[in-house]
Amino acid sequence: MLVFPNAKINLGLNILSRRPDGYHNIESVFIPIPIKDALEITLNTDQKTNFSSYGIEIPSDGKPNLVVRAWALLREDFNIPHVDFDLLKNIPIGAGLGGGSSNAAACIRGLNELFNLKLSEDKLLKLASKLGADCAFFVQNKPVFAQGIGNQFNPININLSQYHFVVIFPNIHVSTPEAYKHVTPSEPQKNITDILKQPLQTWKSELKNDFEPSVFKQYPKIADVKNALYNAGALYASMSGSGSTLFGIFKTAPGADFNQYGKVWSFKGE
Secondary structure: OEEOOEEEEEEEEEEEEEOOOOOEEEEEEEEEEEEEOEEEEEEOOOOOOEEEEEEOOOOOOOOOOHHHHHHHHHHHHHOOOOEEEEEEEOOOOOOOOOHHHHHHHHHHHHHHHHOOOOOOHHHHHHHHHOOOOOOOHHHHOOOEEEEOOOOEEEEOOOOOOOOEEEEEEOOOOOOHHHHHHOOOOOOOOOOHHHHHOOOHHHHHHHOOEOOHHHHHHHOHHHHHHHHHHHHOOOOEEEEOOOOOOEEEEEOOOOOOOOHHHOEEEEEEOO
C-alpha cells in the first residue's frame, strides 16, 4: 500500500496563555497543502516491523519514528502483523509544516484500510491524538480552526482556489520549545476566524503569527524571505507555525525566482 501524507500551513497563530502543564493555549487555522511525502506499507514475514527512510534525512531523537509508534498503537488493540515501512521524506522536518504528524496519521489510515479494521473516523481521531497534538488534523485533512494546544478542531469554510501559493523553506531549523520561550502570551484584539471572513487584502495588517517577531530577530534571513514574497506581489505572507517555512498568497503565479531563498513549492490554492 502506498499513501501520500501531505503538509499543512497556519493561517494566523495566536499564543493565548501558558498552561500549568507547561504547554501553551493557541488558536490558529490549519489548512492542508499539496506538499507530500510517500509512505509504502508492505506485509512481511519477519518477526519485527522495519522502518527505512529516504530523501531528507530524519534526525534521530532516540525514539522510534512516529510511523512505527502509530503501528505499535494499533497493534496494542488489534494485534496487527509486522510490516515494512519505506518513507520517502520530502516535507522539511521541524519547519512548521506538520510532516511528522502527517506521516503518523497517514500510517493509521493506511493500516486501517490494509487490515480492514473498519475503524470509525472518531476512533481514528482518538488514536491519532495520542501521537501528537496536531496528528488528528491530518485524519480528516480539511481546514479547521484549532484551539487548545492545537488539538481541538472545529471545521471552517475557506475557499482559496482563486489564489496561488508559494511556499519557501529557507533551510533553517527553528526549535519550537525555544521559540515559545521568547513569546509573551496575550489575547488577540480580533479572532482569526473573523479576520479570515474579511477581504484577503486586509489580512496583511491583521492576521498575525505571534512567533514572527522573536524568530525574525534571531534569524533575519527568515524575515528577508517574507519581505521578498511581499516585494513579488503577495497579497498576504506569513511564517507557518514556529517556522522556518514561509508562504505567500498571490492573485496569480508570480514571475519572481525565489530559489535563492531555499526550497520552493508553487501551486494553486484549494
